[in-house]
Amino acid sequence: MMALSLVPTASWYLVLSAVLFGIGTLGVLVRRNPLVMFMCIELMLNAVNLSFVALARELGDINGQTIVFFVMVVAAAEVVVGLGIIVSIMRNRSTLTADDLAGLKG
Amino acid sequence: MILVGAVGVIVRKHPVHAALSLVLTLFGVAVLFVAQEAHFLAAVQVIVYAGAIVVLFLFVIMLLGVDRVENLRTEPLSGQRPLAVLASLGLVAVLITAILRGNQIFNERGTGLNLPDAQDGPDANTVQLAESIFSQYVVAFEVTSVLLVIAVVGTVLLTRRTRATAE
Numbered sequence: 138m139m140a141l142s143l144v145p146t147a148s149w150y151l152v153l154s155a156v157l158f159g160i161g162t163l164g165v166l167v168r169r170n171p172l173v174m175f176m177c178i179e180l181m182l183n184a185v186n187l188s189f190v191a192l193a194r195e196l197g198d199i200n201g202q203t204i205v206f207f208v209m210v211v212a213a214a215e216v217v218v219g220l221g222i223i224v225s226i227m228r229n230r231s232t233l234t235a236d237d238l239a240g241l242k243g
Numbered sequence: 244m245i246l247v248g249a250v251g252v253i254v255r256k257h258p259v260h261a262a263l264s265l266v267l268t269l270f271g272v273a274v275l276f277v278a279q280e281a282h283f284l285a286a287v288q289v290i291v292y293a294g295a296i297v298v299l300f301l302f303v304i305m306l307l308g309v310d311r312v313e314n315l316r317t318e319p320l321s322g323q324r325p326l327a328v329l330a331s332l333g334l335v336a337v338l339i340t341a342i343l344r345g346n347q348i349f350n351e352r353g354t355g356l357n358l359p360d361a362q363d364g365p366d367a368n369t370v371q372l373a374e375s376i377f378s379q380y381v382v383a384f385e386v387t388s389v390l391l392v393i394a395v396v397g398t399v400l401l402t403r404r405t406r407a408t409a410e
Binding site for chain 1: 258261262265272283291331372395398
């Protein structure tokens with residue numbers, strides 16, 4: 138078992154991304170506003186991107202950065218669709234809470 | 244700084260404040276991308292995430308008028324929050340343990356392309372990324388563009404149809 142050194146190695150980046158991912162998970166579990174839940178999902182995606190870049194540098198492989206590029210594009214598409222859904226839901230309702238969205242009937 | 248922003252996203256009551264904390268985190272991640280010689284991805288991060296996505300969030304917040312303070316004191320489900328904290332901490336502990344146990348793979352170098360050296364010029368990272376995307380992953384790139392078009396068309400259709408039914 139190796140200890141973490143004080144210089145910022147790839148392990149530090151990976152630990153940071155793990156903590157970011159945990160915070161994002163906590164936000165998705167705790168918050169009730171769908172917009173804030175989306176922000177937390179973005180947080181988790183960024184954590185994964187950070188770990189990809191750290192490993193791409195550490196292992197000398199450019200394909201990790203390629204995957205990060207695709208993740209960014211798909212995340213942008215996902216945010217567009219999700220916010221469209223939230224807007225279309227909010228046209229019929231006044232409150233915005235994830236607990237109120239239990240039914241699929243419009 | 245990144246962690247302060249990330250914690251700010253989940254503890255600020257106001258959605259606008261949460262979005263601004265998200266900007267802080269995204270810029271911090273972009274700085275870390277620069278520190279790891281991923282210059283193109285840092286630029287894309289600033290433009291797409293901190294620019295477009297957060298502006299989209301703020302736009303939707305203002306459009307829907309939901310920028311009121313969320314009541315974080317009341318717990319919707321009893322005992323949900325301690326369980327959520329426990330689950331998140333467990334997840335982080337598992338991830339960190341896996342990272343520390345897997346440390347020795349860093350001794351073996353990868354067999355893919357090498358990252359650019361300093362003498363290759365300032366655009367070396369972008370050149371390498373472009374070579375990877377447009378040669379090895381060109382099909383995935385085209386599929387991604389199709390996905391973007393589908394997302395845009397679907398969103399327009401989604402919002403238009405609900406307005407037509409509402410009227």
